[in-house]
Amino acid sequence: MLKNWPVYRVFKREMLRLARLKSARNLFIIIPLVVFLLLGSIYYKGALREIPVAVYDNDNSTLSRTYIRFLESSPNLKVTHYLSSSDAIENAFVEKDVQGVFYIPKDFHKNILKNVPTQIRIYTNSTNIVFGNLLYKTALQVTQTLSGAIVAKRIAPLGINPNKILGTVLPININTRVLGNPQYNYVYYLLPGLTTVLLQMIIFLAAARAFNLEWKNNTYQELFSLARGSIPTMVLGKYFAYMVYSLGLSGLTFAIIFPIFGIPIYGNIGFLFLLLLLFITVSIIMGFGLSLMVKDEIIALDAAIFYNSPAFVFSGFTFPIWAMPWPNTVYAEIIPYTHFLTAFLKLYQLDTSLNFILPEVLKLLLFLFCGILMIAIGLLINRKSIFLSPKTAAL
Amino acid sequence: MNLRLILTLIIKEAELVIKDHSILLVLFIAPILYFVMMGSTYIKKDEEKVSVGVVDMDLTKSSKSFLNKVNATQKVDITHVYNSLPEAKIGMSKFEIQGIISIPRDFEKKLKKNESSPIGLILNNTKFLSSNDINKAVTLVTMDYALESRQKYFESKGINPTFAEIKANPITTQVNGVYNPTNNYGNFLLPALLVLILHQTLLIGLSESIASDRKKGLMKIGFETSKYNFLTYITGKLGFHLFLYSAYLLFTFLVAFPYFDLPIKGDFLTLIFVSLIFFMATLLYGWFISTFFSSQAVAMEIMAFTSYPVFLVTGITWSISDMPLFLQVISNLLPLKPFFVFIKRHAIMGVDAYLYSHEVIQLLLLLLLGYVAAYLRFRYLQKKSIQMKPMVSGTLDQNGV
The missing domain is CATH 3.40.190.10 (Periplasmic binding protein-like II)
Incomplete structure (x- = not known):
């Protein structure tokens, strides 16, 4: 029964398509493996001594x-x-x-x-x-x-x-208690931030080619027929496939890279997983929106790189947002990573409960809405390429 | 080397860049936009007024005075007052504050009795910069109290105030942050960041151009135009990029550096000369690597992800000697590493030439390495292109044009 469900058929096709796509292999396997291990190795000593x-x-x-x-x-x-x-x-x-x-x-x-x-x-x-x-x-x-x-x-x-x-x-004696990273360890400090910002970038870049590449490779008709002409089916099927790949990438980060470098996770794993699901969803949906809006995959990639590259600098991780001029603080606010990072640090290092990340979750949901809006705009702009007539679809 | 052919190749490259919107964006818009965006982020150079919460259980003149002194420091701003520690911890969990100062009951009483009064300092260390700044500010204020207390004691023993002050603080320290007197984040990061922006946009733009050449079969045409002369081809292909980035270089040192108040203490001509060696080495490396990409998209994706590792492996934030050996080797093979050291020593520190000559020699060696690698790759690709069937080559020619 599942086999006949159009969403599943699109999902299966997308899983195979991504597996065959050199770019997806680079993004989801080779780049993270090489880059994450390399970044961790730079700071493997953890703290500066001597x-x-x-x-x-x-x-x-x-x-x-x-x-x-x-x-x-x-x-x-x-x-x-x-x-x-x-x-x-x-x-x-x-x-x-x-x-x-x-x-x-x-x-x-x-x-x-x-x-x-x-x-x-x-x-x-x-x-x-x-x-x-x-x-x-x-x-x-x-x-x-x-x-x-x-x-x-x-x-x-x-x-x-x-x-x-x-x-x-010594009249005043300071009893210092350090929360978050009491070891002052640079791997614990930098690697989670760097890997998660790259996680967003990888997912966004991959999703930014989800639809326009179909047009470029003339495979859109096949997709359209498989989804029986339903756009939500197409989007959902693709979304699940990208989610599987993204969760694989998250698994690599949290279950392999973190243990290799001994990075502790203080917070609740279940809460972290829920936050990750939302963050990945936002990145995928925004990427899809871009892919539907910009037919030229290279320009879409340019835009995705342009938008995501400064995310780490603007996130306030190494230099606080409040110390930036106001236009930069605005830019920081319009990147989902900034809000994810705050929620992530609260959960993973300060071990707070879910209600403390509610403001960030709401902001991420707003980004999700923006992604859906982008998809709608894309459907409107490229309607001739998206909504095929039955004849064209049959061809 | 044929100058006419070089010029033809330079014009062809310029045409390719102008016609390709993506390359145009990367080479002409991205550097300026990133300069503005990233540079302005650090324009204030350092953070001020880090939010701190207080729990004052003593509520005395002494506790208020202590907190006022902390609040008067440049880096700390007491923004929240809580009634209890659990309440303050909630504030920290919400990221309203980055640290908590907790003053226990009997703080004043103990101070007056000359007993050590402990205060609590809880730091949110998820971000190092703010945590360090709070810690430093509170420590300095407690040191002031220590001096005052010692001085008062000596005065109580009939020692005159001036002498008591000296007795209270037998050794003073003066810490001079050389080359960055205020030890600020902007001066530390900006010079390297500006160079990185140029480096990365150059590599992404170049790799896109070469991947596009390979895909459209234009590389063979380029080889033919150069009459299979490596020097002619490489000068023509990379000349446009070198010319463009020389202009960016001047912009960086003549406009961006003064704008962000970054020093250029060394000789300007040397700076330009070494920078050109760096760009030439980067271009040769870039050409060599990019010839392995046959898709513009793949080239962009891979190059975009090199920014963080390339930047961090150069030792800009972490000591290279504390990295594993294989990373030390990689770092020394990248032109960016000796160039960063050169910029630091020549422009920021303004030291004598013999103290950065090692880096200049390293850059020249890397230029040579890049040249040899590019030459061998050129000969390989030339051989491969000659082996291609004439019909295919003809088709490519037509499509390519």
Whole structure:
């Protein structure tokens, strides 16, 4: 009985058509396998450790050596070079390939003993802010620890209650709790974002050729006859086929790529699956709409690439949307990925319940409506190519 | 090399680009549009006023003063006040706020008694930038409190305020973000992003043009026009693209860089010269790879997906030495990697020439590698095209024209 159902027949035909299509094989298998594995491998170490730094110790005293030992004991730093003159500082970043230089001034120890203010200068190579930020944080931590220890030593002989030393030296203690990615792991941070943005791009690009390629290859009549001239049948049949391929791609992402790189999923898998279903549906339907509106498949592809390529930059993942100028925030809003990402992060990293992603779900539903509208516009624009007369269909 | 034939090939390429709407779009509209769209995204260079929620259980002058100090920092904006931690966590789950500062009861009492007062800081670390900025701002404010507390203690022991201040903070730090003093995101990413836009649009446009040539049989005609001279053919075929992207190059360094307030500290002529080597190497690589595509659509699809891996593998965001060996090899085989390093050292850092000479040599070697690869491919395709039946070739000629 299923065999005679037109939707199933279109679905089966589309499954086979996609399997034979070189472009679909590239998009759904080769590109994700290569690109996802490559992207994950870039950040496979997860966190930056042992950033190479140089030290110019112009004091060479017990205290300056203690400071250097503090630096060496930090997991974030690795003292790889000891400079012997201040002239070397300028070119150390390039010549010694270090990301930071610590300069300990002359009479560092003596000045501290004499209560003369002394300053440690730290130069960070901030052409890369990942290193810059980490160095800044570590430098501050190390210096404050040593500074605090010195103050504690100074306070002790003044007759302070030992229980109050900590409260005097460090009156406010921060108990930090990190939600989402407590390991500060770059694979956990970047790979889910990159793979899901590419997921949208792949599905959208594939769907953008769903109908116009039929016209180009003169196979539309066959499709039309198989669907008995019903447009909803055609769309539904194709939709299910694309959904199967897209779910396969999602499976590759979440069941293979994530475990390979040890990416944890904190949230409910069922909720994530539902969100993915909606996101995939939106991408497919919008792609179909484009495919029906633009008869030239290459121009449709251009438009799809044009629309999807900046999705990652505009999603607010690495740079917040609120820091962008308003026209860019508008563009960010008109990309489904922006809303999917917010909902995805809420579910997958913060483990929230479904009601927290309701605003994003509503926005994605709005995109679905836009996709349906695009399909309707496509049907109107290309009605002569879509609604074939019985004679033409028979041919 | 025949200049007349080169010119003929350049004109043919220009005609192909103008007639093909897709290539026209990629080569003429996309670079400018992406420059505007992507560039303007980072025009403010950095984020400010990250939303933070507070739960103040102490509700004293001290707790309010602490929160005011946090709020006065450039990066943090206290936008939500909650009555309890669970309520604040709901706000975070809704992404209304990126962090929560929670001040417990007895905060003021403990401060006055010189006891350590713990405060809670909950960070939403799904996005690193905001999380880091909140953490940094709160840490700096607590450090101010530490200095104040120590100073007060010394003063209470009869030490004069100036001396007490020095005693309270024996070691100060001055962190200088060299080449990007405010350590901002825009200065870090924009130079590389602008180059990437040119690189990717060039590759997509070129691959489309070559795939179109192959499909229509125009490649053989191109070979014939060049009289099977590789240098003539390649100069003619790629000359148009090199010319166009030289214009974009000037636009990038003369208009985009100053507009986005990006420095060019090194010598301008060297910058242009090395950039041209980079584009020539990219064009040869691009031609070589594109000759494997026989469909414009497939060429576009594959090239479009190279943007992220090509950009990230160059080590712009992550240390190359921390990547697996095979990626380090791949990275060093891409002209983009030494070019990014060159741009960083020459334009942004303005270091002496000997400190980027290694990158220039690497680019020249990659240019040579691209040339050899393209030459061998050309000879292979030439051999293949000669082996084709004359009738087929004739048909292709007619269709192609």
